[in-house]
Amino acid sequence: MAYLWTKSIHLLFVMAWVATVFYLPRLLVNLAESSAAGEPDATRARLLLMGRRLYKFGHSMFGMALVFGALLWFGHRAWPGAFPDIVAGRHWIDAKLTLVLLLLVYFIACGRRLKAIAAGAAPGSAGLWRLLNELPVLLLLGIIYLVLAKPF
Numbered sequence: 001m002a003y004l005w006t007k008s009i010h011l012l013f014v015m016a017w018v019a020t021v022f023y024l025p026r027l028l029v030n031l032a033e034s035s036a037a038g039e040p041d042a043t044r045a046r047l048l049l050m051g052r053r054l055y056k057f058g059h060s061m062f063g064m065a066l067v068f069g070a071l072l073w074f075g076h077r078a079w080p081g082a083f084p085d086i087v088a089g090r091h092w093i094d095a096k097l098t099l100v101l102l103l104l105v106y107f108i109a110c111g112r113r114l115k116a117i118a119a120g121a122a123p124g125s126a127g128l129w130r131l132l133n134e135l136p137v138l139l140l141l142g143i144i145y146l147v148l149a150k151p152f
Helices: 002-036 041-078 092-118 126-132 135-149
Strands: none
Touching: 002 041, 002 092, 002 126, 002 135, 041 092, 092 135
């Protein structure tokens, strides 16, 4: 029972973090478009505020997902009756964690870009941000496949 609750809570925080990973680049698209359209500074300020809050929220969600994920991974050592050994010498977890790390690097890069824009840097191309917004979908697909299939 503890395993299923821990897994459910982990998935809740993962979904909340991934939502921020998907939405942060969309805010960068909006910033680029608002700059190109010459929209008022109030629009830019609102988008930057939303981005800062989203980035902070995303870090909190990632941290909580990490805590519950570590409990799932290592819980069998502390409570062998409550948590199964989900890895059991298999290497799918290595590939999954590599993709999660890439997703985290992407998220941090978007956050740094947001901070640079707030400091006065040009937001860049809306088209490029739209293209980059698709990258996390592919990484997430790989993560989901690895978790469900555990192919190696």
